[in-house]
Amino acid sequence: MMFEQLALIGCGLMGGSFALALKRAGLVKRVVGYSKSPSTTERARQLDVIDVEAPSALLAVSGADLVLVAVPVAATEATLKAIKHMVTPSMLIMDVGSTKGDVTDAARRALKEQLGSFVPAHPITGKELAGIEHAEADLYRGCKVILTPTERTLTVQLKQAQALWSALGCEVVQMSPEAHDAAFAAVSHLPHLLAFALMNAIQGQAQGVQFLPLAGPGFRDFTRIAASDPKVWRDILLANGPELLAQSQLFQAQLQAFETLVRSGDAKALEALIEQASAARTQWQMTQTAKPC
Amino acid sequence: MMFEQLALIGCGLMGGSFALALKRAGLVKRVVGYSKSPSTTERARQLDVIDVEAPSALLAVSGADLVLVAVPVAATEATLKAIKHMVTPSMLIMDVGSTKGDVTDAARRALKEQLGSFVPAHPITGKELAGIEHAEADLYRGCKVILTPTERTLTVQLKQAQALWSALGCEVVQMSPEAHDAAFAAVSHLPHLLAFALMNAIQGQAQGVQFLPLAGPGFRDFTRIAASDPKVWRDILLANGPELLAQSQLFQAQLQAFETLVRSGDAKALEALIEQASAARTQWQMTQTAKPC
Numbered sequence: 001m002m003f004e005q006l007a008l009i010g011c012g013l014m015g016g017s018f019a020l021a022l023k024r025a026g027l028v029k030r031v032v033g034y035s036k037s038p039s040t041t042e043r044a045r046q047l048d049v050i051d052v053e054a055p056s057a058l059l060a061v062s063g064a065d066l067v068l069v070a071v072p073v074a075a076t077e078a079t080l081k082a083i084k085h086m087v088t089p090s091m092l093i094m095d096v097g098s099t100k101g102d103v104t105d106a107a108r109r110a111l112k113e114q115l116g117s118f119v120p121a122h123p124i125t126g127k128e129l130a131g132i133e134h135a136e137a138d139l140y141r142g143c144k145v146i147l148t149p150t151e152r153t154l155t156v157q158l159k160q161a162q163a164l165w166s167a168l169g170c171e172v173v174q175m176s177p178e179a180h181d182a183a184f185a186a187v188s189h190l191p192h193l194l195a196f197a198l199m200n201a202i203q204g205q206a207q208g209v210q211f212l213p214l215a216g217p218g219f220r221d222f223t224r225i226a227a228s229d230p231k232v233w234r235d236i237l238l239a240n241g242p243e244l245l246a247q248s249q250l251f252q253a254q255l256q257a258f259e260t261l262v263r264s265g266d267a268k269a270l271e272a273l274i275e276q277a278s279a280a281r282t283q284w285q286m287t288q289t290a291k292p293c
Numbered sequence: 294m295m296f297e298q299l300a301l302i303g304c305g306l307m308g309g310s311f312a313l314a315l316k317r318a319g320l321v322k323r324v325v326g327y328s329k330s331p332s333t334t335e336r337a338r339q340l341d342v343i344d345v346e347a348p349s350a351l352l353a354v355s356g357a358d359l360v361l362v363a364v365p366v367a368a369t370e371a372t373l374k375a376i377k378h379m380v381t382p383s384m385l386i387m388d389v390g391s392t393k394g395d396v397t398d399a400a401r402r403a404l405k406e407q408l409g410s411f412v413p414a415h416p417i418t419g420k421e422l423a424g425i426e427h428a429e430a431d432l433y434r435g436c437k438v439i440l441t442p443t444e445r446t447l448t449v450q451l452k453q454a455q456a457l458w459s460a461l462g463c464e465v466v467q468m469s470p471e472a473h474d475a476a477f478a479a480v481s482h483l484p485h486l487l488a489f490a491l492m493n494a495i496q497g498q499a500q501g502v503q504f505l506p507l508a509g510p511g512f513r514d515f516t517r518i519a520a521s522d523p524k525v526w527r528d529i530l531l532a533n534g535p536e537l538l539a540q541s542q543l544f545q546a547q548l549q550a551f552e553t554l555v556r557s558g559d560a561k562a563l564e565a566l567i568e569q570a571s572a573a574r575t576q577w578q579m580t581q582t583a584k585p586c
Contacts, residue, residue: 262537
């Protein structure tokens with residue numbers, strides 16, 4: 001498997017890292033990039049993440065056999081519409097968005113009869129530092145990638161997608177967009193929301209500026225995801241709103257159960273609730289591979 | 294500064310790491326240890342964390358010029374009462390508890406006229422793996438240590454405590470127990486509570502077992518503290534209950550502000566709230582030293 005030309009639309013952390021990983025693995029001959037901001041595209045070229053700057057998404061796709069759409073999820077539909085006229089039946093088109101229901105719907109509307117070329121993908125990785133400057137060839141190594149093919153995704157493209165991510169060192173998992181969005185509301189979108197809310201709660205207090213310098217390693221790890229890209233996460237929280245709000249309700253019920261025990265001073269029941277959480281987290285850790293992505 | 298004998302009461306992660314750090318720094322000649330469970334004390338001896346097993350806390354303190362009480366905070370009072378008859382005016386006694394108001398009150402009640410020897414201490418470090426097996430000499434290196442001396446703490450002991458923690462590579466900060474507990478409710482105790490509640494919320498769902506294997510690095514870091522020791526955290530949450538509940542209310546108000554925007558689909562205001570959290574977290578990170586503890 002060797003691609004002639006990757007059209008990279010969105011030269012940020014995720015897209016840039018994908019291009020670097022593909023190049024290092026020797027899986028692509030040429031990367032043509034496009035970003036909404038010309039200065040980003042130029043920077044990607046200077047950093048040798050892309051080989052050629054395209055003046056539009058459509059022109060990046062011209063001549064490509066592989067397309068990666070790496071933009072905030074709400075921009076997926078406009079992006080796919082912009083490239084539709086250059087999409088060929090043999091092309092493999094993927095995204096890297098953290099929500100899959102909205103992306104799949106967007107692809108249906110935008111690509112219509114070309115929908116078969118599209119394989120929705122969500123690599124479970126990232127870091128809190130956005131932008132092409134932080135792109136790295138290793139970002140995807142060892143992580144899971146969820147593929148949520150539509151009812152019209154072609155087998156050839158699905159197999160290509162599986163082979164490509166495997167070649168980058170990823171574990172490929174396939175599921176429906178609905179199952180994906182339900183799971184990630186719980187294990188990713190809600191934790192981000194909680195981390196955002198905690199930062200704002202501390203910052204919103206007069207004493208917050210005195211509190212923050214005292215914070216240690218627990219705080220550091222818990223809030224790391226609060227530094228995530230605002231535009232990317234705005235889109236994710238909105239795209240998966242109903243599932244996210246449902247998970248938040250379940251969370252708040254558990255939080256209130258804890259609060260009730262703290263208020264009543266019920267040490268035994270409180271220890272049991274913490275024990276449950278601690279055991280679950282310990283068990284989860286044991287299921288992780290040596291190098292969790 | 295060289296101590297003849299450290300009496301280590303509580304041979305767990307924190308206490309064991311303190312003994313190892315002191316030994317490596319050449320600051321102590323002999324470590325006599327005691328744990329409630331004889332098998333723990335024996336294990337600490339086998340691992341060379343302590344040199345001598347004591348059959349009681351009182352006997353560990355006999356002949357000691359340095360005492361570290363490293364037990365769940367609610368056990369502080371009984372521990373100090375148990376050793377009171379061996380406490381001498383020149384002894385330095387410290388704890389490592391994550392709450393300081395309750396510990397200071399316990400010391401007042403338990404030590405009475407010997408209160409001057411006690412310097413309440415909270416090293417801002419730890420890991421999610423409890424127990425003597427996970428003790429390491431490096432646990433305290435590079436971290437902050439908060440000292441909250443009482444109105445009767447003697448200057449000699451306070452200076453000794455400062456010198457000791459500095460010699461272990463810590464940055465020593467002094468504040469009142471009340472200021473300590475207010476700050477740590479926000480930056481430590483609440484994050485733990487939220488991480489516990491999230492784990493229980495996911496586990497409490499029928500689909501939770503399908504969700505968890507999909508979780509990635511964001512979840513890993515956010516929930517790391519959920520694996521903390523249940524007895525230790527039961528005591529902390531109860532000891533700092535009022536401050537913790539007040540912080541939880543502030544947090545829930547922020548969470549609800551986010552939910553309102555997700556529900557109404559207000560992308561612009563949502564992005565602004567995330568931007569605020571993201572900027573605060575990024576700024577916090579920049580204030581951290583190269584090797585955050």
